[in-house]
Amino acid sequence: MNLEKLLRNNIKALKPYSSARDEFSGEAEVFLDANENPYNAPYNRYPDPLQWTLKAKISEIKNVAPEKIFLGNGSDEPIDIVFRAFCEPGVDNVVSINPTYGMYQVAADINNVEVRKVKLDRDYNFKAQDLLNAANLYTKAIFICSPNNPTANLLDKTEINKLLTGFDGIVVVDEAYIDFSPESSLLPELDKYPNLIVLQTFSKAWGMAGIRLGMAFSQSEIIRVFNKIKYPYNINILTQQKALELLNNLQEKEEWVKTILDEREKLIVELTKFPFVQKVYPTDANFVLLKMHDARGIYEYLTEQKIIVRDRSKVTLCDDCLRITIGSPEENEKLRKALKELI
Ligand SMILES: *Cc1c(COP(=O)(O)O)cnc(C)c1O
Numbered sequence: 066m067n068l069e070k071l072l073r074n075n076i077k078a079l080k081p082y083s084s085a086r087d088e089f090s091g092e093a094e095v096f097l098d099a100n101e102n103p104y105n106a107p108y109n110r111y112p113d114p115l116q117w118t119l120k121a122k123i124s125e126i127k128n129v130a131p132e133k134i135f136l137g138n139g140s141d142e143p144i145d146i147v148f149r150a151f152c153e154p155g156v157d158n159v160v161s162i163n164p165t166y167g168m169y170q171v172a173a174d175i176n177n178v179e180v181r182k183v184k185l186d187r188d189y190n191f192k193a194q195d196l197l198n199a200a201n202l203y204t205k206a207i208f209i210c211s212p213n214n215p216t217a218n219l220l221d222k223t224e225i226n227k228l229l230t231g232f233d234g235i236v237v238v239d240e241a242y243i244d245f246s247p248e249s250s251l252l253p254e255l256d257k258y259p260n261l262i263v264l265q266t267f268s269k270a271w272g273m274a275g276i277r278l279g280m281a282f283s284q285s286e287i288i289r290v291f292n293k294i295k296y297p298y299n300i301n302i303l304t305q306q307k308a309l310e311l312l313n314n315l316q317e318k319e320e321w322v323k324t325i326l327d328e329r330e331k332l333i334v335e336l337t338k339f340p341f342v343q344k345v346y347p348t349d350a351n352f353v354l355l356k357m358h359d360a361r362g363i364y365e366y367l368t369e370q371k372i373i374v375r376d377r378s379k380v381t382l383c384d385d386c387l388r389i390t391i392g393s394p395e396e397n398e399k400l401r402k403a404l405k406e407l408i
Contacts, residue, residue, distance in 0.1 A: 066260040081293040112302040122312045132285040140266045140279035148176040151205040160199045161208040164381045169208045189216040193227035206235040212242040215377050215388045217348035219248050229258040237262045244270035246349035276304045329391045352390045360385040370403040
């Protein structure tokens, strides 16, 4: 892969904004360099633009060097930055699978970039060669999501590896749900694949969707480009502090994941028994995809019961499907009770 060839010319030439915090980041007593208000500490100060304290902690947990980590306002930010870094609007394109996470298409549309979608096969998996065939000279990136949303399954790792070796552009692998899956992350293979960008998030297993913190892992040259493009202070002080606090609570996160997985197994057994459930698709994530008789009707019934699930029945390959997140034991019980009343 030739990074210089993949990057847009304006990004290669970009001279990033240099903030007060960039120009001086050592120890000092009096800060009169950023036009901040001297009162209301600590919120009066601009946050660390590169979040080094937080990255040091994440680095320990993920076993990835801090300079190979990018932090964004949710995964949404690194997804958008992939387009802004590599795809010339109206010219370049990306390849992805269908169905998958909707944000790739939205970010592509905002950046006026075509998404070439390759339909998954009937068991929601893919062949690397089909994606490679969909690519042309203007394809800068391939987006993969594993476990995939909304289909819930892990994608074939050997096929993902074939993309990484067979495609000379960027391969983004979104691992938002990896903590719920039996498969290990691609992170240990980061150094083997210079074109790999792994996305993870604090929004799911870590229980922090509200603080908006997403991670991208890649070779340091790519992370440097991302840092150049992002807003200077993209992660605020409150988010950095809260994330640091929660990262010291590894055990709590493990317990949440374990409870959610136990609940998932119980719920699958019970859902399968309902006469209106045609199929519970295999899941490696914290949600299940169900094929049902009259999915829309059941969605509306559940809404009346104040239980909101996701109607995916209009999505490719998901006719008559609902996507249901695994909740707390109490929430799942309410779902079961409501569905029982339909029999
Ligand atoms: C939920 C989800 C994310 C998380 O997005 P954030 O912006 O980090 O909250 C990313 N990718 C997929 C596929 C998801 O389903």
